[in-house]
Amino acid sequence: VTHFRYLSFLTDYGLEDGFVAACHGVSARIAPHADIIDVTHLIPPGDVRRGAAVLAQTVPYLPPAVHVAVVDPGVGTARRGIAVAAGDSVFVGPDNGLLSWAVTAAGGAARAFSLTNRELWLSRVSPTFHGRDIFMPVAAHLATDAELAAAGAEIEVGDLVTLPAPERMVRDFTAAGEVLTVDRFGNVQLSITGADAAQIGVKPGGTVLVRLGHRQLTLPYRDTFGAVATGELVTYADSVGLFCLAVNGGNAAQRLGLPPGARVSITAIPSIINE
Amino acid sequence: VTHFRYLSFLTDYGLEDGFVAACHGVSARIAPHADIIDVTHLIPPGDVRRGAAVLAQTVPYLPPAVHVAVVDPGVGTARRGIAVAAGDSVFVGPDNGLLSWAVTAAGGAARAFSLTNRELWLSRVSPTFHGRDIFMPVAAHLATDAELAAAGAEIEVGDLVTLPAPERMVRDFTAAGEVLTVDRFGNVQLSITGADAAQIGVKPGGTVLVRLGHRQLTLPYRDTFGAVATGELVTYADSVGLFCLAVNGGNAAQRLGLPPGARVSITAIPSIINE
Amino acid sequence: VTHFRYLSFLTDYGLEDGFVAACHGVSARIAPHADIIDVTHLIPPGDVRRGAAVLAQTVPYLPPAVHVAVVDPGVGTARRGIAVAAGDSVFVGPDNGLLSWAVTAAGGAARAFSLTNRELWLSRVSPTFHGRDIFMPVAAHLATDAELAAAGAEIEVGDLVTLPAPERMVRDFTAAGEVLTVDRFGNVQLSITGADAAQIGVKPGGTVLVRLGHRQLTLPYRDTFGAVATGELVTYADSVGLFCLAVNGGNAAQRLGLPPGARVSITAIPSIINE
Numbered sequence: 024v025t026h027f028r029y030l031s032f033l034t035d036y037g038l039e040d041g042f043v044a045a046c047h048g049v050s051a052r053i054a055p056h057a058d059i060i061d062v063t064h065l066i067p068p069g070d071v072r073r074g075a076a077v078l079a080q081t082v083p084y085l086p087p088a089v090h091v092a093v094v095d096p097g098v099g100t101a102r103r104g105i106a107v108a109a110g111d112s113v114f115v116g117p118d119n120g121l122l123s124w125a126v127t128a129a130g131g132a133a134r135a136f137s138l139t140n141r142e143l144w145l146s147r148v149s150p151t152f153h154g155r156d157i158f159m160p161v162a163a164h165l166a167t168d169a170e171l172a173a174a175g176a177e178i179e180v181g182d183l184v185t186l187p188a189p190e191r192m193v194r195d196f197t198a199a200g201e202v203l204t205v206d207r208f209g210n211v212q213l214s215i216t217g218a219d220a221a222q223i224g225v226k227p228g229g230t231v232l233v234r235l236g237h238r239q240l241t242l243p244y245r246d247t248f249g250a251v252a253t254g255e256l257v258t259y260a261d262s263v264g265l266f267c268l269a270v271n272g273g274n275a276a277q278r279l280g281l282p283p284g285a286r287v288s289i290t291a292i293p294s295i296i297n298e
Numbered sequence: 299v300t301h302f303r304y305l306s307f308l309t310d311y312g313l314e315d316g317f318v319a320a321c322h323g324v325s326a327r328i329a330p331h332a333d334i335i336d337v338t339h340l341i342p343p344g345d346v347r348r349g350a351a352v353l354a355q356t357v358p359y360l361p362p363a364v365h366v367a368v369v370d371p372g373v374g375t376a377r378r379g380i381a382v383a384a385g386d387s388v389f390v391g392p393d394n395g396l397l398s399w400a401v402t403a404a405g406g407a408a409r410a411f412s413l414t415n416r417e418l419w420l421s422r423v424s425p426t427f428h429g430r431d432i433f434m435p436v437a438a439h440l441a442t443d444a445e446l447a448a449a450g451a452e453i454e455v456g457d458l459v460t461l462p463a464p465e466r467m468v469r470d471f472t473a474a475g476e477v478l479t480v481d482r483f484g485n486v487q488l489s490i491t492g493a494d495a496a497q498i499g500v501k502p503g504g505t506v507l508v509r510l511g512h513r514q515l516t517l518p519y520r521d522t523f524g525a526v527a528t529g530e531l532v533t534y535a536d537s538v539g540l541f542c543l544a545v546n547g548g549n550a551a552q553r554l555g556l557p558p559g560a561r562v563s564i565t566a567i568p569s570i571i572n573e
Numbered sequence: 574v575t576h577f578r579y580l581s582f583l584t585d586y587g588l589e590d591g592f593v594a595a596c597h598g599v600s601a602r603i604a605p606h607a608d609i610i611d612v613t614h615l616i617p618p619g620d621v622r623r624g625a626a627v628l629a630q631t632v633p634y635l636p637p638a639v640h641v642a643v644v645d646p647g648v649g650t651a652r653r654g655i656a657v658a659a660g661d662s663v664f665v666g667p668d669n670g671l672l673s674w675a676v677t678a679a680g681g682a683a684r685a686f687s688l689t690n691r692e693l694w695l696s697r698v699s700p701t702f703h704g705r706d707i708f709m710p711v712a713a714h715l716a717t718d719a720e721l722a723a724a725g726a727e728i729e730v731g732d733l734v735t736l737p738a739p740e741r742m743v744r745d746f747t748a749a750g751e752v753l754t755v756d757r758f759g760n761v762q763l764s765i766t767g768a769d770a771a772q773i774g775v776k777p778g779g780t781v782l783v784r785l786g787h788r789q790l791t792l793p794y795r796d797t798f799g800a801v802a803t804g805e806l807v808t809y810a811d812s813v814g815l816f817c818l819a820v821n822g823g824n825a826a827q828r829l830g831l832p833p834g835a836r837v838s839i840t841a842i843p844s845i846i847n848e
Contacts, residue, residue, distance in 0.1 A: 099797025247374025522649025
C-alpha cells in the first residue's frame with residue numbers, strides 16, 4: 024500500500040547547512056518512492072506565523088501529500104508533535120499553530136494524532152532536531168504504508184493549537200487589517216481580501232484611501248502592478264486573493280516602512296471623486 | 299504520448315516565499331511523470347537581461363526539456379505569453395526577450411505560438427502570477443500529451459521580442475565589450491569571447507591590457523584562476539567560453555567596481571613585452 | 574547494472590547562477606534513473622573546511638549514494654580528482670581534503686582512484702568548471718553502469734589529502750577545542766563532543782564554565798535550547814553529538830562574537846556549587 028506519492032517540506036532551517044538534506048535523506052531511506060516538494064526553508068528562524076501563512080497559501084496548489092512543516096522554537100520541550108488529516112492530505116509538525124492555517128484552508132482537521140509511536144521515529148532522537156528524527160520519518164512512513172492511526176494516540180481536533188487569525192474588520196466603507204506577509208519583491212500583503220475591498224466599494228480601475236499609522240495615501244486599485252508607471256504605488260488583489268500594496272518595479276515594504284503586523288485600513292473613494 | 303521527461307524552471311521569485319513550490323505543485327498535478335530542474339530562482343527582481351544570460355548559458359547542459367522561464371515585470375499587461383520550439387526543446391515564458399538568447403543558443407526558433415488556449419491554463423488566472431496559472435500548466439501539458447500547436451495561435455518567429463545582443467566589437471589588436479554577468483564568486487564575465495581574445499593575439503600564458511573607464515590594468519591571461527597567487531587578478535576564458543576577470547580566492551567585481559553593463563576592452567600585449 | 578539510485582551534491586556554487594543546474598543537467602543526461610539530493614550549495618566560496626564539516630555531518634543520514642562535493646579553489650591546477658569507496662557509498666571530488674572527514678565518518682577509505690579516465694568526462698572540459706565537466710559526469714557514470722575502477726588509476730588510500738582534525742583535548746575536568754561550525758540559527762558548534770562533556774563531569778541539568786579568550790561564562794547545560802528562557806545562553810549536545818552554545822530564540826555566534834576556528838574550553842562545575 025502506498026498512500027502518498029508526494030511529501031512537501033517547509034522549515035526555517037535555511038539552506039547553508041545540511042539540515043534539509045539530512046531530512047531528505049531520511050525520507051529517501053524510508054519512502055524511496057516519494058518525491059519531496061520543498062515549499063521554502065527560509066522562514067525567518069522561529070517565525071511560526073510567517074511559516075503558517077506561506078504554508079496555507081501554497082498547499083492549495085500542491086498535489087495530495089504529507090505536508091511536513093517545522094518551525095519549532097520549542098523543539099525538545101513539552102509541545103506535542105502531531106499528524107492531522109485534512110482534505111486529501113496529512114499535515115505533520117509541531118503542535119504550535121504552524122499547521123493551523125493550512126489545515127483550515129484544506130477544509131479543517133478531520134482527525135488528529137499525537138506522534139507517540141516511537142516505532143515510526145529514527146532509533147536515536149536528538150532533542151534539537153525533531154525534523155530529522157521524528158517529523159520526517161513519521162511522514163515518510165505515513166506516505167508509504169503506515170495508517171494515520173499508527174502515528175500515535177488520537178487527540179481531539181478541538182485541542183490542537185491554532186494561531187489567532189490575522190486582524191480583519193469590514194464596516195461600511197472601510198476595511199481594516201494588518202500586514203500578513205511581505206514577499207521577495209517587497210509587495211505588502213494585507214489580511215484584507217479582494218472580496219472585502221469589493222464589498223466596501225473598491226473596484227478595479229478605481230481609487231482607494233489607504234491609512235497606515237498617521238499617514239494616508241490615495242492609491243489606484245488595479246489588476247496588476249504593471250498597470251501603473253514604473254516607480255508608482257498601486258494596490259491590487261494578489262494571487263491568493265488578498266489586498267496588496269506594491270510599487271511597480273520597486274519595493275513597497277521598504278518605501279512605506281511596513282513590516283508584518285503593521286495596521287492598515289482601506290476606504291473606498293466614491294467614483295465621482297475619482298474622476 | 300509523453301513528450302518530455304524534464305522541465306527546467308528559472309524565475310526571479312526568490313526562495314523565501316512559496317511561489318516556486320506552488321508552480322512545482324501545479325506541474326506535479328498535471329505532469330506527475332516529469333522531473334523539474336531548477337535553474338535558479340534568484341534572478342534579481344525584474345532583471346530580464348540577467349535571466350536571459352543565465353538561461354542561455356545553462357540550457358546547453360540540460361537534457362531536452364520544456365524550459366519555463368519567468369522574469370516578467372509586465373505580468374498581466376498586454377505582453378504575450380509564448381511557447382517556442384528550438385533545437386530539441388520547447389521554451390515557455392513571457393514574450394519580453396527573456397527566452398531569446400537561449401532560443402538562439404538552441405539553434406533559433408523553429409515555430410512559435412502565443413499562449414491563447416485557455417484550456418491549458420489553470421481555471422482561475424491571477425493577473426500577477428502567470429508562472430503558476432499559465433506558464434507552468436501550459437508547460438506541464440506540453441511535456442505530457444499536448445502538441446505544441448495546442449498552446450495557441452501560431453505566430454511568426456520573426457515577431458518574437460528579442461533582447462539586443464550585448465555589445466561586442468573586435469578590431470585589430472583590441473576587443474571591446476561589456477560586463478555580461480557577475481557570478482557568486484565575483485568573477486566578471488565579459489561579452490568578449492575567448493575566441494575573440496585569440497583572434498587579437500591574446501594567448502594563454504600571455505598578458506593582456508584591460509581598460510575599464512579611465513583605468514588600465516596589465517593582467518595575466520591563464521587557463522584558470524589558480525594559476526596566479528591568491529589575491530592576484532587574472533583573466534581567462536570561462537566555462538562557457540567568455541573572457542573573464544577574476545581574483546584568485548577573491549572577488550573581482552568588488553575589487554574593480556564592475557557591475558553588469560560596464561564597458562571593458564582588452565588589447566594584446568606583444569609577447570616581446572611580456573618577457 | 575545500476576549501482577546507485579542516489580547522488581548527493583555539495584558545492585560552494587551558490588544558487589544565483591546556473592552552475593548547480595548545469596551539473597544536474599549533466600547527471601540527467603548520463604544517469605536519468607538517479608535522484609540528486611542537494612546537500613547545500615552555500616558553502617562560503619573556497620571554504621574547504623566548512624564543506625568538509627557539513628558533508629561529514631549530513632552523509633550519515635543519506636541513503637547509499639555517489640556523493641559529489643566540489644569546493645575547489647585549486648580547480649584546473651595540479652590537484653587530483655578522486656573517487657573513493659567508503660562504507661556503502663562512493664565519494665567524488667577534488668583531492669584537497671574536502672571529502673576526508675565524510676570518508677572517515679563512513680568508515681574510512683576502502684579504495685581510491687584518480688579520475689584519469691577521460692571517457693567518463695564530458696568531451697570538452699573547462700579548466701574552471703570540473704564540477705560540470707569531470708566530477709558530475711564521472712559520478713553519474715559510476716551511479717549507472719561503470720565500475721569504480723573505471724574512474725582511473727588506483728591510488729593508495731594513504732596518499733589521499735586529509736584535513737587535520739579539529740583541535741580537541743580532554744584532561745581532568747576540562748575539555749578544550751575550537752568552533753567547528755556556526756549554523757543558520759547562530760548556534761555555535763564546538764569540536765568537543767557531548768561524550769567529552771560527560772567524561773569531564775558535565776551532565777544535562779548541570780552547569781558548565783565556558784572560557785572564550787579572556788571571558789568566562791557560567792552556563793546551564795541542557796537537552797535543548799527551549800529549556801532556558803528566551804534570550805538566555807545555554808549549552809547542549811547537538812543533533813550530531815557535538816557540544817554547542819546557543820541563545821534560545823537568538824543568535825549565539827553574534828552575541829559572543831565566535832567565528833569558526835575560535836578557541837573555547839569547558840570545565841565542569843561540581844554540582845555542589847551548581848545548587
